[in-house]
Amino acid sequence: MSNATRYTGLIDRYRDRLPVSATTRAISLGEGNTPLIKLENIPALIGKDVEIYVKYEGLNPTGSFKDRGMTMAVTKAVEDGSKAIICASTGNTSAAAAAYAARAGIKAFVLIPEGKIAMGKMAQAMMYGAITLQIRGNFDAGMQLVKEVADQAPVTIVNSINPYRLQGQKTAAFEVVEALGRAPDFHCLPVGNAGNITAHWMGYTEHAVDPLHYASNRAVYDPSTDAFSGMAAVQSRPKMVGYQAAGSAPFLRGGPVADPETLATAIRIGNPQSWKHAHAVMKESGGWFDELQDQEILEAQRMLAMYEGIFCEPASAASLGGAMRDIKAGKIPEGSVVVCTLTGNGLKDPDTAIQQCSDAVMLGIDATLEQVKAGILSNMD
């Protein structure tokens, strides 16, 4: 028997809780198993006694949570004999699709809105060898075209309307419960198509309603309490809170938004594909939707980087920005355990980052000891 412990991705990790068989060949890049980082400085800065954790999904192989869904979608596409996948994307789905298709040795076609995708994401689609179709139109138009063409060409859709995507993405909730030993009180996410908030709810629910299954895998009997450790805790589920960018907030407007606009391009979506699911999530969990101005999103992004050393992309910061506002307002009460998903890595969008850091300290100096020393001493306060 080998006692090697190399992590080989979420399908291997949760095979018995995913729609795969013991012999399904997993197309994996080691996605999942991302850190749940406790914020140490921000709670004090907002003056509230709360525990805030961020689930740093930007540390997935292509830099976003989309990898969790894509490992499942591509694994099943390959198992079913598909030779090509297709998606519409604001950038991260195309990066993930391109990478997993490369891994599997199949083709990826990606439809992206021309000029509205962050530079890092563009680089990824090109580098992984996807065939990129830049459309003169937005994500919603691309999504519609993908649905139509899939009936007429031999391609498997890997957008979140592919049910395997949400299956893979639900594992993030498993990881949160395992890391905390309980479900959080609130789980905050940025919302675009609302697939991810739906997937998280599925994950929390499976933990909560299927305790025997959970016990057979994870829980340990504790004689001192005559109970399975964690079992009481996993009976509970968090309130799910979804934040949208104000210029792309169909859930706040009560219907599709024709011309969504936001700097947070990953959530620049006017016609969410998981509309009904997301409403059910809100009703069942007792959570809510809210919206943030782009400026608020960028402030949260920068605060997280400057005070915690964590760099996420703009869309991701909507979760923390919204949570901070709701904590300050008391809507999320003191004493709560809050998890915010940081959906994507800050390196995806260097342009937006550099533009908002015009006040960053950057000195041009001569290559002399004197000037380096002066640069240090004048900035020591």
Ligand SMILES: *Cc1c(COP(=O)(O)O)cnc(C)c1O
């Ligand atoms: C895809 C994406 C989202 C939105 O997720 P949905 O499932 O569409 O709601 C948010 N942030 C980032 C970085 C994304 O890539």
